[in-house]
Amino acid sequence: MTAAFRIKGTTADVTACDCCNRRGLRKTVALVPLDRDGMEDGEVTYYGTGCAAKALRTSSHSVRKIARAADLQAVIEQRAQLRDRAAFALPLLERSRALLVTRMEAGEDPATVATGHVNRLGVVMGRYTPARRQEAEAQAREAFATGGLRALLAVYDRYGKEITRVSRMDPEVFTY
Ligand SMILES: [Zn+2]
Structure with a gap:
């Protein structure tokens, strides 16, 4: 049995x-x-x-060993999911960033552009990690308030760097 x-x-x-x-x-x-x-x-x-x-x-020893392996496997699966969400969100983020550049070059009203992109960035980050949507919107809003659309663009770049890195990670390789 x-x-x-x-x-x-x-x-x-x-x-x-x-x-x-x-x-x-x-x-x-x-x-x-x-x-x-x-x-x-x-x-x-x-x-x-x-x-x-x-x-x-x-034996208890055997249970602990199997449980540890299962815990590690669960972490690896979570990381693989995060990597897949990053790979999905990355082109959305790049498209949205390109759109912001277009609007900036066209000289559109910065406040209107910023409002739209606070929302866009929030949506994209929500696709990556739902819990980080609000954080992204707050970062974008604050950046625009202090540094205008250029600062907002820098927020895109910061998240872009992070999402790129995560989309390329090997879920089984841990680096600290
Ligand atoms: Zn018991």
Whole structure:
């Protein structure tokens, strides 16, 4: 018979063991039940390492090792998703930046252009990371208030540099 659970990783958000109800654990192991064919089937449960080892009929050491590998895999998957969103957002950002340059060269009313581009930059950054939309709009607004459209263009370049870097990263290579 195959193991009846799969280790999904660890979490510090749940600190009580669903198996023995012990509380105050530093973290728990997320386990998902498997059906007879080894497919994930049912809700995730959170066990302390000891109880997880018993449920899986293995050692605590082995549980910790598998959980660590699963945690790393989850981080890599998150990074891959971020990279893909960056690759998607980059051409949008470049197009929007080019449009700003066109408007600047045409000598359009700076305040009107700025209003439109605060919004545009927010939309583009929202496609990259939804949580950063407001930050991008605030940066763009502040840049225009202090340095006009040139400063707003510099905000585009700053985000462009970041998104370019992220779009090219290897999710499995960590650099610090
Ligand atoms: Zn327990």
